Amino acid sequence: xxxxxxxxxxxxxxxxxxxxxxxxxxxxxxxxxxxxxxxxxxxxxxxxxxxxxxxxxxxxxxxxxxxxxxxxxxxxxxxxxxxxxxxxxxxxxxxxxxxxxxxxxxxxxxxxxxxxxxxxxxxxxxxxxxxxxxxxxxxxxxxxxxxxxxxxxxxxxxxxxxxxxxxxxxxxxxxxxxxxxxxxxxxxxxxxxxxxxxxxxxxxxxxxxxxxxxxxxxxxxxxxxxxxxxxxxxxxxxxxxxxxxxxxxxxxxxxxxxxxxxxxxxxxxxxxxxxxxxxxxxxxxxxxxxxxxxxxxxxxxxxxxxxxxxxxxxxxxxxxxxxxxxxxxxxxxxxxxxxxxxxxxxxxxxxxxxxxxxxxxxxxxxxxxxxxxxxxxxxxxxxxxxxxxxxxxxxxxxxxxxxxxxxxxxxxxxxxxxxxxxxxxxxxxxxxxxxxxxxxxxxxxxxxxxxxxxxxxxxxxxxxxxxxxxxxxxxxxxxxxxxxxxxxxxxxxxxxxxxxxxxxxxxxxxxxxxxxxxxxxxxxxxxxxxxxxxxxxxxxxxxxxxxxxxxxxxxxxxxxx
RNA sequence: UGGCCUAUGGUGUAAUUGGUAACACAGCUGAUUUUGGUUCAGUCGUUCAAGGUUCGAGUCCUUGUAGGCCAACCA
Numbered sequence: 310x311x312x313x314x315x316x317x318x319x320x321x322x323x324x325x326x327x328x329x330x331x332x333x334x335x336x337x338x339x340x341x342x343x344x345x346x347x348x349x350x351x352x353x354x355x356x357x358x359x360x361x362x363x364x365x366x367x368x369x370x371x372x373x374x375x376x377x378x379x380x381x382x383x384x385x386x387x388x389x390x391x392x393x394x395x396x397x398x399x400x401x402x403x404x405x406x407x408x409x410x411x412x413x414x415x416x417x418x419x420x421x422x423x424x425x426x427x428x429x430x431x432x433x434x435x436x437x438x439x440x441x442x443x444x445x446x447x448x449x450x451x452x453x454x455x456x457x458x459x460x461x462x463x464x465x466x467x468x469x470x471x472x473x474x475x476x477x478x479x480x481x482x483x484x485x486x487x488x489x490x491x492x493x494x495x496x497x498x499x500x501x502x503x504x505x506x507x508x509x510x511x512x513x514x515x516x517x518x519x520x521x522x523x524x525x526x527x528x529x530x531x532x533x534x535x536x537x538x539x540x541x542x543x544x545x546x547x548x549x550x551x552x553x554x555x556x557x558x559x560x561x562x563x564x565x566x567x568x569x570x571x572x573x574x575x576x577x578x579x580x581x582x583x584x585x586x587x588x589x590x591x592x593x594x595x596x597x598x599x600x601x602x603x604x605x606x607x608x609x610x611x612x613x614x615x616x617x618x619x620x621x622x623x624x625x626x627x628x629x630x631x632x633x634x635x636x637x638x639x640x641x642x643x644x645x646x647x648x649x650x651x652x653x654x655x656x657x658x659x660x661x662x663x664x665x666x667x668x669x670x671x672x673x674x675x676x677x678x679x680x681x682x683x684x685x686x687x688x689x690x691x692x693x694x695x696x697x698x699x700x701x702x703x704x705x706x707x708x709x710x711x712x713x714x715x716x717x718x719x720x721x722x723x724x725x726x727x728x729x730x731x732x733x734x735x736x737x738x739x740x741x742x743x744x745x746x747x748x749x750x751x752x753x754x755x756x757x758x759x760x761x762x763x764x765x766x767x768x769x770x771x772x773x774x775x776x777x778x779x780x781x782x783x784x785x786x787x788x789x790x791x792x793x794x795x796x797x798x799x800x801x802x803x804x805x806x807x808x809x810x811x812x813x814x815x816x817x818x819x820x821x822x823x824x825x826x827x828x829x830x831x832x833x834x835x836x837x838x839x840x841x842x843x844x845x846x847x848x849x850x851x852x853x854x855x856x857x858x859x860x861x862x863x864x865x866x867x868x869x870x
Numbered sequence: 871u872g873g874c875c876u877a878u879g880g881u882g883u884a885a886u887u888g889g890u891a892a893c894a895c896a897g898c899u900g901a902u903u904u905u906g907g908u909u910c911a912g913u914c915g916u917u918c919a920a921g922g923u924u925c926g927a928g929u930c931c932u933u934g935u936a937g938g939c940c941a942a943c944c945a
Contacts, residue, residue: 316884446872490873492941501943520945625883634881637895769904836905863906
């Protein structure tokens with residue numbers, strides 16, 4: 310296998326340059342640092358693939374670190390879900406880390422800053438502090454508490470830690486520069502009081518470090534060489550570096566933060582807050598609703614880890630604003646499923662066909678190939694009888710030459726079966742066709758090798774024998790949002806673009822081989838799309854999700870007319 | 871009216887670091903096909919604008935334009 314020459318993204322360029330400038334390869338270390346306050350989505354998948362991909366590329370360890378500094382929002386449930394998702398995507402972390410493991414070290418370092426006169430306790434309200442912050446165009450004002458003595462700061466900070474104060478009474482701030490053009494450098498808060506139990510440290514602490522005071526220091530503790538985050542953290546870099554400047558020792562590796570653009574996907578939203586809103590408003594059934602762009606939603610929908618990784622690989626990483634078309638994701642899942650999904654026959658919108666010259670009560674079991682892309686997949690038997698279902702849209706009383714399907718007087722092959730000819734049809738009082746009467750050519754059986762079986766007819770239809778069919782609930786999904794970029798509109802809230810028809814449930818008639826499927830099994834319902842077995846499924850009540858439809862050039866042709 | 875970031879086909883990303891603008895998806899033709907799927911062949915279309923440096927600019931410089939980020943005791 311020859312190594313394909315693959316171009317590097319800008320992060321890889323940075324690393325390559327660092328390697329030439331003295332970094333040693335075994336010093337490289339990365340991390341994926343989610344906050345456990347929600348489920349991972351496709352945007353995170355991109356970040357996961359970036360960090361773990363780098364780990365694979367450079368044979369470097371990658372930590373999974375939970376940024377758990379805000380007990381008000383974080384829960385163990387999310388920790389577990391995140392671990393499950395990363396593993397499912399196929400990655401292995403080196404060490405499972407928690408920012409909360411560093412609370413004591415962070416506290417000790419904070420004491421050090423206080424002693425060096427680089428941090429102080431501010432006793433104003435958050436409103437007062439905010440009002441002194443200034444604006445991007447005006448400098449801020451210094452707090453009246455900015456020049457407290459080290460002793461007073463020490464006493465107060467210890468009091469904060471010991472629970473002597475109520476929430477909001479004091480905060481610890483870094484003493485930097487209230488006139489900085491970077492708002493984050495205007496004496497940022499390092500600690501706040503929160504009398505809330507933490508999912509790991511319980512009530513050990515009632516002061517919690519802020520993101521900026523935690524993240525770079527955690528990277529430093531773990532000796533992460535390249536700390537990659539999204540572009541909105543770019544202004545934080547100056548502060549990240551300032552904090553590191555205060556405590557980095559020269560014999561240890563100094564982490565560097567670099568930023569990349571988050572990936573947006575068309576026809577959906579990728580923001581935990583907005584996804585939470587969809588869950589809480591009941592628009593979707595939960596974080597793993599198959600319409601959700603969460604990793605758990607995609608998994609339930611039938612996406613494979615390979616397809617998501619290939620997608621992330623293809624879209625790459627860069628610094629500009631982007632909205633990736635969801636059709637690219639769909640391409641990758643089709644691409645993978647085409648190779649692995651067994652083919653079966655299912656009818657979702659049935660029309661009864663009676664084969665008038667086929668003996669009543671007779672049945673035969675026909676050979677059917679499981680996957681033309683994979684000979685090793687073998688074959689199975691499907692039952693055939695006098696009465697079958699085909700799709701409503703596969704029959705028209707009359708149609709032009711472009712219509713390759715069944716029409717009166719026309720012939721069509723039943724997949725894996727016989728060539729049939731439509732002779733007549735019956736309609737209900739509204740004029741809808743309710744049954745088609747056909748004749749079949751007994752010598753045209755698929756694979757029989759007869760001259761008739763080799764005849765070419767233009768159309769091939771999938772079908773299912775009515776007496777043998779089993780039923781299932783089939784859930785058909787459409788895009789969750791009607792707008793390509795639902796959160797790109799300044800006047801309208803993204804919730805206004807929710808597609809009310811994103812879920813349609815129908816009863817499907819399936820070939821009986823589907824009786825014993827397991828949750829998660831994937832299939833191609835021939836000519837319809839890829840489907841998997843939903844977790845709501847039981848032996849009595851099968852439930853399938855449509856992962857994605859097949860490419861449909863016929864539908865496009867129809868749309869044009 | 872501050873600071874910072876970004877700008878390459880419809881979409882996403884490349885371009886040996888100043889040397890022929892390409893890859894994937896989408897679109898369109900056609901061939902193959904017992905899935906209007908797959909596969910194969912072909913096709914369409916790109917450097918935000920204006921100046922400048924240079925033998926040569928997507929790449930460097932200047933100015934402009936457009937978009938984004940920054941004023942949580944969130945991350």
